[in-house]
Amino acid sequence: MLALALAATLAAAPAPRVAASTVTVLHVPRFDQLQGLTAFMMRAGASSQMLNPASWRGELHPFLPLDPTQPESLTALGIDATGPLSVSIRQDGRLACTRVADAKLFQEASANVLARNGDVKAGTVKGVTTLRAPTGLGGFAGYVIKGQEACAFASTDTDDSLRKEATKLVTKAPAADARMGAVPGVLYVATQQGVVGLDGTANGLKVEGTATKLPLPPFQAGGTSPYGAMAPAGLLFSRAQVAPTGVAQAAGSVRDAVRMVCPTCPAEQVQGMTDALAKQLTGHVLFAVDSVQVKGSLRKPEVRFFAAKQALAAEVVDAAAVKAALAPLGQFPGAKALTDGYSLEAKGGSLYLRLKGKHLVFGNDSAVTQTVMTSLPEKGAPLTRAVDFTLDPKKLARGLSQVSLMDVMGDETLAAFFGASTELGPLLARSERITGWLDSAANGSHRFSVNWTLPEKP
Structure with missing residues (x-):
């Protein structure tokens, strides 16, 4: 059929x-x-x-x-x-x-x-x-x-x-x-890396497609997410269930972030801690970005990392095992023990690793980390997609506006952000919301959907 x-x-x-x-x-x-x-x-x-x-x-x-x-x-x-x-x-x-x-x-x-x-x-x-x-x-x-x-x-x-x-x-x-x-659409754009279908109304744009080159781990849908009942807030709010085969990749991205902003942290211990934590992750994660505050030149990796005030929550299997895996962190230069974890002075700011019940929270801003900790619900709820996300277009516009002309020189990524700010910033500032979802597809590809909504009245 x-x-x-x-x-x-x-x-x-x-x-x-x-x-x-x-x-x-x-x-x-x-x-x-x-x-x-x-x-x-x-x-x-x-x-x-x-x-x-x-x-x-x-x-x-x-x-x-x-x-x-x-x-x-x-x-x-x-x-x-x-x-x-x-x-x-x-x-x-x-x-x-x-x-x-x-x-x-x-x-x-x-x-x-x-x-x-x-x-x-x-x-x-x-x-x-x-x-x-x-x-x-x-x-x-x-x-x-x-x-x-x-x-x-x-x-x-x-x-x-x-x-x-x-x-x-x-x-x-x-x-x-x-x-x-x-994929649905009235207009399609296709390359070797994927296809996108577009449709719309006077108040909204719908984009759906598949892509083979997204730098993301595999995901899986189904079941109850411990973060499913949380209300979206901030610039970006996303919930996901990483497939078991992608947990190590997801943990590796956190490890790379620590190494980037903490070059004095012992590499072998960072690796060992990450490997131990990866074994305790269920795959359910929450990623939240509250806002963007640029302090310095975005050409510096540490400035880029700390510009987005963010926190990542991950469900763990055994909280005691996670606490033991984090113990070596107390000996890192710039580390400070907290009642529920550790803070770490790094290049450009501070990192926070805190444990609440069966949730490990990693953040680069104390206020955002605390907000996520406080918002963690006691009960979960089902998610219909492997990943869902909500973007606040007005906050996104303000974030993009902080990329300066001097920042883009010699950096293609920053040039793209600067171009997006110039071309899309005014539209984002007048938009109502952007939502979407993402699922894994065959052969390592991903399927995604984005809905961009404008106010009903111009």
Whole structure:
């Protein structure tokens, strides 16, 4: 039954026509079903030019002006607005495949654009019509059409491979992409690392997809989480159940953080303590970031680590065994014993490892650590997903705004944050909430979903 359902799903949506050597694929199963998504983009575009359809609609076709906010604009170009659009982005140019409703009108509209640079070459062989013209930028643009299928192209050089690819695409049936069939959406973006489906309304954006390269451990869903009853708070609030095979990886990330901000801590003892703690973890974790307060240059790893005021809670099997595993910490330089654990003076701030019942809490801020300790519930509750999270967009905007222009020089990661602050900061500040979930999928990949909600009234 599952196989039949998947086959029906794949058959219902037109498959993408994808050229060989494509880096990124953009696929719209039906152009006339983009209204909800474009409604969100138009509203979001008032605060973020990057999301405004006017900024990216030129990428939908190599040379024709397709307007996603007005499906009737396709009809004026001879394109079937109820049909699919597939864009293949390659290193040497782009191809866009559409279904035509009026071949003559499509050819006339294309010729009017392509003829601007002169030297148009056209011909028909075995029912396949080709037109090609120079772009004026050292490459060629044109289209190949057979029946109702048309693929347009624009190359960045004089190589003829894009025209040949376009010919192949219109003369054979497209292959279904199972990754697109597995996630909902009216617009898909796919690479070798995964696929994302997008849909929306005037007040919200929904993103769902799969990815193979996320630097995360495997997770598992089901059962009761000791943190399931906690109410989301702060900049980021996330609950997860790490699979048994991923516990060591998750514990390793904490070990690496300690080593980074405490270079004087004995490495062998840090490793031994981490290994001992990993054996006591059930996999249920809570991660909370209250806010971001940058003190110093973010180019320094310790400043980045302590900028986000955060705490991590993890359920343990045997509290006594955990207490024994933490005992060597008391001999570390800068360590101080607390009634329920230890604090550790580190480079850039202090670390806290505290134990409450069967919960080990690791934090880099005393107030946030205490808040998490106080908020731990006596009873758990079920979680429907392996990971869920809630983001406060306004706090996120304030955090991103603290990345300075001087910080980004020579650091690609910080440059990305600075760019996000510039482009998305105003939109985040006007947003209501961002929520989502994540599950593990086959072959080490992850499936995820994000819902971005705007206020009902602008």
